[in-house]
Amino acid sequence: MTVRPRPWRGAWAKLTLRRRVAVAFALVSMVVTGLLAAATWNLASNYLVAQREQSATRQASVNVLLVEEALRSGTTESLDDLLTGLAGGPDTTIALRRAGTWTTSGRQVDLAALPTQLRHLAKQGVPVRQRTVSAGIPVLVVALPVYEDGAVYLEMFPLSELDRTLRFLSAVLLAGVAVSAVLGFTLGSWAGRRALRPLGELTDAAARVAAGDLAARLPQVDDAELGPLVETFNDTADALQRRVQRDVQFAGNVSHELRSPLTTMINAVAVLRRRSADMPSAASQAVALLDADVHRFRRMVIDLLEISRADREIDERDLERCDVQEVVAHSVAERESCPPAEVVGVPPLVLADRRRLDRVVCNLLDNAGNHGGGVTRVAVIGRDQWVRLEVDDGGPGVPPAQREQIFERFTRGDLAGSRGEDTGTGLGLALVAQHVARHHGRVWVEDRPGGGARFVVELPGIGS
């Protein structure tokens, strides 16, 4: 393709690929049919005009013979009759010039309006033929010399019929070109969509992978051109999935290996703690520190094990019918500073792993307590076969930019880096997100009306 001027290129580039394919199809189709139409027009119109001219000339020649015959016979009346008779149709004009004056019959026209050159040549006795427009209608003028000295026979054949035919032909050809352009565009659009469908699938699959669905793959195709792309995409997705699984597996394995030493540590520290009253103050302080951190370490290992387990599907044997309201009520009752849960509507039961469901609720309540200045409201809402849990806190809320991020592992929002008394393990919300996703639910954080954050979990209910 040749280099186009920039503005053109810009406008062209702005079109979608599919639109560009369609436009190209339309242009090609228009050019091809345009050329065909032009050729057809040329051939047809030339042929028709030539035919008409030939027949007119032939008729004029015959008429001249008749006129000559009449002149020879000498009666003026018979000549007039003949001329009137020859004129035939209303649009035909016949003129005879004898001794410098014109006698006309048929349609009356001003002969002076005829092209000068034509009149001039005709007067000189040269056979002439010309197409022109006379008094509003296209005509073919044929002028022939009559044997009588200086006499000229002139006949004007109306071309209205031919003109209409040619107009009609041109209209048909133009319409043909237009229709072919439209068809070309439609075909191009369709072909573009068809050709780009795999691209759409690729985009969808890539988006799914980006959204965390590492199992998203493209269906195998036999197409020699698309095949390698599909294969490359699937291989890449495979590699990514393996990599992620390895990382998770690694975290799981490390945590698993930590179970035994941690058991030793927890119990050894428990023995020390029991005797800390008898220790020097420095030693008992050290034991208290050790005790607190060993327990935090333990929670972290348990969370890590949980999260590496959560990457797999939930074992069906762990699923049972659970009443979210009851699970929430229990967790709320365990916490002193937590208001009782509101219940709105009739929340349906959910099919869930009760232990994981409890973790979701506990982690949200703990999160509100640790980072959100305490729980201000807990609500369980039943709505169209969904159970919705809302946990509101009285903290500063979560800025929009961090609303996805806080559900990732070891993200601590604005508290990143700070390790206060009890800031959790950094895995709490990540576990919430994983557990909820494994239960085919949704979780997100939004602004609570009046300030603070609102964590929302929605789980599908069991159809009763």
Add this chain to the structure above:
Amino acid sequence: MIETVDAGVAAERTSVLLIDDDARIRQALGLALDDEGFTVEAAASGEQALTMLRDNDVDVVLLDLTLPGVDGLVVCRTLRARSDLPIIIVSARSDSGDIIEGLEAGADDYVTKPLDAGELAARIRALLRRRRPAVGEAGRRFVLGDVEVVPDEGVVRKAGVEIHLTRTEFRLLVELLSAGGRVVTREALLQHVWGYDYLGDTRLLDVHVRRLRRKVETDPDEPCLVLTVRGAGYKVARG
């Protein structure tokens, strides 16, 4: 081997056999359980444990599943075949499959590492309480179909023939019988039988119910005595 702190009260203390191949866990858990008031014996392998149990009486066995030589599950089945000695599996494996397998092998409870001696002590005490009849059961006798239960004597007969239940299975059956045909929620059962305050492992319950059915039902696949109430819990058939 752990020496008891006070030989004088040793006779009244609950004795525990801790089977774990990790020497450090044996020592640390031994010390901590000793603090909790248990006399701890320890074995490093299944073979050693089985030999020790032939000569000594213990009240509870704490069993790790990952053992050199004889597998923990085999040890569990062997012990269960011998007696209804209470067994708590203390394992690093936490998958549903492992837990169900361990419970099917006859364990009374299943806890996962890491855990502290305090939690383990609570589990042991709850397990030992199961032997004693609860208040209000003294002198009672339950009849369920062709099954007769006498809590005072700890005896269960089916069609007049005595059948052998572990104390957990026994406690579970009595809990259900005491409700007299009303539904007992899973939570209530876990709380009363295992001492879990709320979120006990429901697999624990399901496997035990399965084990119980195998012993008391005529056709365990079509239970007509111990019935499941979906989404709620279990109950015994009325009348």
